[in-house]
Amino acid sequence: MTPVFEVERLTRSFGGLAVTQAVSLTMAPGDRVALIGPNGAGKTTFVNLVTGHLKPNSGIVRLAGEELGGMSPMQRVRRGLVRSFQVTRLFPEMTPREHLALAILQRQGRTGRMFGTFWTMPDVLKESGALLATLGLESAADLKVAEIAYGQQRLLEIAFALALRPKVLLLDEPAAGVPQSETPRIDAALAGLPADLAVLMIEHDMDLVFRFARRVIVLAAGRIIFDGAPGDAAKDRRVREAYLGSYADDRGAP
């Protein structure tokens, strides 16, 4: 399948520290990939480089065949490279439905002035309602964000990103800080993502990674040391040494 996302030899140093070293990967529509690695491996830096929040020293990023180098983060979002919004950037006084209306209007290029009247726009109401249903957020739809559970706030981050109609979705630790009792909701939300969307998830929760990912990429000290099936990652000697050792042992891998 033609790749929707291509990264070629992306490289970035901070002073003498080579944090991203010739990282290359491709993703096809529908891919479900987890990017894992120990603390300081360079995962966040990699995401910041592809979203345009950091400039690489060298390397190429393409979305649907178009080179993104030189584009601002917002230009990349408009083209379909979307990172999940952070809880810290949600508006505590606004409701989930209002957040989604805002994202839909933004995507459509309608002005902020129209936001106050979104209740009269059947298309916006229909689409925001469908997203709330997809993420299991109907019961929280009209409560203030400050009043809803943290796990629901994390789901709203994902809904907000989906409202921007991404081709590639970058999910930054979707389960971090979410109580165990609420993780089934995150699982359900991830299972319900559009089938043709390419998803790259950074996550430290290995149980979630193994439930979600059909492919795992392991970063260690700025380099990809493994790119393949999750079951093979658990058996790979270098991956076990760098990161997964205790987890794989717990799961009884050879």
Ligand SMILES: Nc1ncnc2c1ncn2[C@@H]1O[C@H](COP(=O)(O)OP(=O)(O)OP(=O)(O)O)[C@@H](O)[C@H]1O
């Ligand atoms: N702006 C910066 N200036 C200098 N060093 C930086 C900068 N950003 C990151 N680093 C260094 O780059 C390395 C990789 O950091 P990064 O946050 O990308 O790792 P990570 O894999 O996301 O880690 P974690 O899992 O802890 O979030 C670390 O050694 C970090 O200290």
